Amino acid sequence: MTRIHLRFARAGMHLARALTAADGAVMAGVGTRLTPSLLRALRDQDVERVWVSEDAVAPWEVDVDLEQALADLDARFAREAGDPVLAAVHTCLRNRMIAREQRLRVEGDA
Numbered sequence: 001m002t003r004i005h006l007r008f009a010r011a012g013m014h015l016a017r018a019l020t021a022a023d024g025a026v027m028a029g030v031g032t033r034l035t036p037s038l039l040r041a042l043r044d045q046d047v048e049r050v051w052v053s054e055d056a057v058a059p060w061e062v063d064v065d066l067e068q069a070l071a072d073l074d075a076r077f078a079r080e081a082g083d084p085v086l087a088a089v090h091t092c093l094r095n096r097m098i099a100r101e102q103r104l105r106v107e108g109d110a
Contacts, residue, residue: 001016001017001051001052001053002016002051002052002054002055002057002062003049003050003051003052003062003063004049004050004051004052004057004061004062004063005048005049005061005063006039006042006043006047006048006049006050008057008058008061009034009039009042009050009052010034011034011035011036011039012033012034013033013034013052013053013054014031014032014033014034014052014053014054015028015029015030015031015032015034015050015051015052015053016030016051016052016053017030017050017051018030019042019047019050021045027041027042027045028042031053034050034052048104049063049104066097066098066101069097070094070097070098073090073093073094073097074090077089077090
C-alpha cells in the first residue's frame with residue numbers, strides 16, 4: 001500500500017483505502033479500479049492524494065509523510081548552509097510544506 005499524489009495515479013491502479021467526501025459519504029471503496037473518468041472526478045473534487053495497492057510505483061511518485069519530506073529538504077540544503085538566499089528559500093519551502101500538511105489534515109485527506 002502506497003500513498004501517491006493524484007497526478008501520478010494511472011487508470012488500472014486499485015485503491016488501497018476508501019475515499020470519502022467531506023460529509024463522510026464513500027466516493028470510492030477499497031479495491032476500486034481507477035478509470036479515466038474516476039480520476040477526472042477525483043480531480044474535480046480536489047483530491048490530492050490516494051492510497052493504491054500497487055507496488056510498482058516509482059520513488060518520485062510516492063507521497064512521503066511530512067517528517068520524511070522535511071528531512072529530505074534539510075539534507076538537500078545542508079551543503080549550502082552559509083548562503084542567505086538559499087536559507088530563505090529553504091525556510092519558505094519548509095513553511096509551505098508544513099502549512100500544506102496542516103491544511104490537508106483539516107480537510108481529512110491526509
